[in-house]
Amino acid sequence: MEGSSRGTLSDTECLVVTERLAVSCSALVSHVQLACCSSHFAYPWQGTELRIHSNTDPGVKPLQLVGHHGNISAVVFGDGQDPLILCSASDDYIIIWDVKQCYSRAREGLIAPGTVIGTLLGKVVYLSLSPENKRAAACTANKIYILNTKKMEVLGVLEGHLGALTAAEFYSWDGDFLVSVSEDRTFRLWDVAKEQVLHQSSVLSAFPLLSVYLCKKTKQLVTGSADGQVWCFTLPNDHKCRLVSKLDLQKVVQRNRSYGEEGTECSGPVSKDGVDMVETTKPVLRIGAFTPSPDDVREEDRASYRAGNCVWIGSSDALYLINLATSELCSTLNLKGAQTVTVSAIGSWAIFHGDENRVLCVVASLFDPTVALLEVGVPGSSVSLRSFWASSGEQSLSVLPSARPMPESPLNAELPGKDACKPRRRTDSRGGVKDQALVFHSQIKSSGYGMAPRMVMFSPKTNAQKKSPGPQKTSQRKCLFAEYPVDTAPPSILHTHLSTGGRPTAIHSLQYSGDGKQILCGLGDGSALVYKSSLTGTPAICSGHAGAVTVGWSHSRKWFLTAAEDHSLRIWPLGTGEPALIMGRDRFPKPVRSAQFFYLDKFLLLASGPTLHLYLYHLDVARDDIRRYHKRNLVKLAAKLEMSSGTDITCASAVNEFFSYVVLVGGCDRSVEVFDLNVGRPSAHIPGPHTRAVHHVAQNKGSSFCAQGFDFYNLFLTSAVTDGMKLWDLRILRCVRKFEGHQNRCHPCTSAFSPCGRYIATGSEDNSAYLYDIRSSSYLKKLPRHTDTVLNVAFSPCTPELLTGTLDGKLQLFRPAD
Structure with missing residues (x-):
């Protein structure tokens, strides 16, 4: 029939x-x-x-x-x-x-x-x-x-x-x-x-x-x-x-x-006529x-x-x-x-x-x-892939702003009394001006300023012949500011291996300075190390925290910050072992999960508990041995932004290399929220990008040594334990690729974009680091021979180099094959 x-x-x-x-x-x-x-x-x-x-x-x-x-x-x-x-x-x-x-x-x-x-x-x-x-x-x-x-x-x-x-x-x-x-x-x-x-x-x-x-x-x-x-x-x-x-x-x-349909999670099992259906x-x-x-x-x-x-x-x-x-x-x-x-x-x-x-x-x-x-x-x-997100505005989100900040935007906040923050002129105890040039009348003989010198200390040689300049060597400075080679092979050859200390200490975070000359390394024992990019010489040690340290460079490269689980944040001037600013438990009732400079160093952006804190700050750089303990630093809270679900923040990321309004935040409830600081509130919400809470968000921030297309800056990565790594497009808030070749079962391994935007690196628990081509889900290179789990990776902004940090405190520097 x-x-x-x-x-x-x-x-x-x-x-x-x-x-x-x-x-x-x-x-x-x-x-x-x-x-x-x-x-x-x-x-x-x-x-x-x-x-x-x-x-x-x-x-x-x-x-x-x-x-x-x-x-x-x-x-x-x-x-x-x-x-x-x-x-x-x-x-x-x-x-x-x-x-x-x-x-x-x-x-x-x-x-x-x-x-x-x-x-x-x-x-x-x-x-x-x-x-x-x-x-x-x-x-x-x-x-x-x-x-x-x-x-x-x-x-x-x-x-x-x-x-x-x-x-x-x-x-x-x-x-x-x-x-x-x-x-x-x-x-x-x-x-x-x-x-x-x-x-x-x-x-x-x-x-x-x-x-x-x-x-x-x-x-x-x-x-x-x-x-x-x-x-x-x-x-x-x-x-x-x-x-x-x-x-x-x-x-x-x-x-x-x-x-x-609107991105709200449904609770309870699937049922029909009041009876739970067995899947x-x-x-x-x-x-x-x-x-x-x-x-x-x-x-x-x-x-x-x-x-x-x-x-x-x-x-x-x-x-x-x-x-x-x-x-x-x-x-x-x-x-x-x-x-x-x-x-x-x-x-x-x-x-x-x-x-x-x-x-x-x-x-x-x-x-x-x-x-x-x-x-x-x-x-x-x-x-089209189903994307569960809701935007409060009519235009799509973008890392690159399309207009100036709104008049009521938190980004327009300024410190009160800017003039009071400027360094004052130094005076002596009697009120006389010391930094002003002395001027005496030429007719006052007792001063001695109007008289000719009484003896000749030396006579210059007038018949000396100038030597012809020889071939000049190319300085390292010129090499560092050369254009980043976008067509080079991925860094996969081990060049340098270094231990950060005598005892095995986990490398909790890694970051290159914007010029690529220095490396900031946060350790699990509460200290931070500042290395040269070549990993040679003795590093500068900054200690004082009581937990694993997260680090971050300022855009000017004159300052760097450290934050830890001990509810504190410290800002350090480069080249000194003493913090210029300390913020503690009086401001952060919960551990500081993320901290960085923001908006071209205008703000400090911190995540503690379910709140994003945006601080204005001023750091006093004046040196006065008499009043060295009298700090004139200023810190003011500009805005506090809460997660829409009220959950604690696990990680956050924002661009400081150029002006941007967007902050990406991961929560304990497995969600990812996009905050628009131009309007001062969350603009988009992704309720479940991973099966576990997102422990790391990495943005394609580019580099001053390499140019990328505008659209590439809207790509970002999220990583979660047992659920691999996903690549997202901020404009549509959709996952465009997933990477699963590496192992990430219990440790929070991080990821990073290369300055050219072609490669992605991530750590792995099989004592290796993995390099992916952004256009393919299969890994491009596997970098073995690490002594323990690779927790952190960082690309150099100026040269094709990859730095990895392991759970036992080892640093390894990789370069492309010749």
Whole structure:
């Protein structure tokens, strides 16, 4: 019995589905490989018979093909349309069909013939055809038979898996290589001609791997398991796969469901009629390509989709569009409980996304002998990642300000009595002016100022010949102020290794001065060290805190600050071991989590508890030995900004290299808020960027030695324990890429942008640092040979150098290869 219905799922927000055809079969086809292409789809109908339907012309009578004696277990279309071939397999035969020729013979009333290419190979659970349809791969038990598609010939047998095979695919760009996945929870890369294993993965999951997909654009392998885990690996030329990203499909869906349209988190479990619904696992039954038309994708998303980062994932209850670069759910087509779709529980998928703005899906019911053809519409708005944020203004946020501060802005605050802050003239005890030049009348003989000198101390040489100037050496100052080489390779060669002290002390923070001449290092024992950029000589030591120290340079490079868990902040003049300003518990009832100079050194920006503190300050630089303990420093609170949720702040970041109004703040409730100090309040809120609280925010602040495009300054990084590192665009407040190659399970490892904006560095708990290209999710370089966990990284602003700091107090300086 056949029927069709049309409708739109009411519980889906982005995707619109139309059921074009529903067919009842004589036997269950829930675990059978179905086939779909741009023009046709195929499935087993009467067990041993094969049916082919036209997608383009519904009026064409379906084509029935006979030739198998056993039940058909796998069907696949070939690559290309001229001629379009179909391969089907059962226990007895594997047959190649020419679809065009079969239609021609059927119109003549004749039986359509096929070419048998394999016999009695066992139950084939999966079929794959190589590019240009030269080879066929048939998966039976734990073997892969490589067959010739032109005649009955076994070209090779690939063995090695310890469990039954579930899928195998040829490289879409090279038919000499193949990837297989198995119930032994591993995947293997094969050289088909040599019948050799090129790479074998470790055990990825506790459940069998069910599906595999190869992306030609990114040269990546994507595989999914029966418990909803999805892995993405690189496929380099040396066949040494690297893990790019991993996600749990069920957790991604739950995270997407837990937030409403306006970014408010929903509380409590999902329920229906007062009864809590139990969430089941979401097996990854099929992975398909996502290839939308460029006109249907928003401009900011085109780079991500053009790179092939999005895939369709068919599960037992829904079809999901996942962005692998960000591990985010783009859209969902939920078939469970839909009234207008015949199939609600799916046992098998076939997904085809062509050039048009539609996706064709052939689904087989898990419990009924039913097959349905679904056409999924992808409107332009649906291919945008869901971003849960609300902006108070009409214009998008940007690090670079577009207008002067508003009259009522906290940034316009000034210290009272500016003249009182200026250093006074020094006078003697009798009130006479000491710093004024003495002038005496020339006629007063007793003074001696009007008389000629009585003796000649020396006579200058008038006949000395000047030496010709020799070749001048290039000073280090000129080298430091040279333009940053933007086309250089990433710094990956170890140049200098240094220990900060006798006892192992964690390096809590690292920062270069703006001119790149000095390095500020905050330690876990409450002290700070000031090194030369070459890490030579004895460092200046600044002590006094009772906790791990966070450091920060001023833009003028004359001052630096230290803040710690002991509720205090200190500002130090460069070159002295005595603080010029101390702020303590009387101002900060909770530990100072973040501190820095802000707005080109006009303010001090501090985070303590749930509050951002903005202070105006004046530091007295006058030196008077008599009144050295009489400080004339001034500090005034200009603004206090509270987190909207009232949670404590874990980290904060703002730009001090140029005027900017934006401050990025992470909270204990896993949220990230964007404060606009021009208006003095939060302007945007991201409720759950990570599964854990964000412990570090890094902005692309650039460098005075290198120029970047304006848009690059709107990129920032967030890091969270166990949840990797994410790259965000401030203008749209959306994650644009996720980096997961490094290990970050318990320690707060930090990250940094290179001055050129091309590279990202981060610490890791495997005693290594990792370098990423900002355009790829896979790490570019791994910097091993550290003695402990790499907690902090910092790029030099003027030269291509990377400095790393470890948990045991070691500094390592890396430079590019010659």
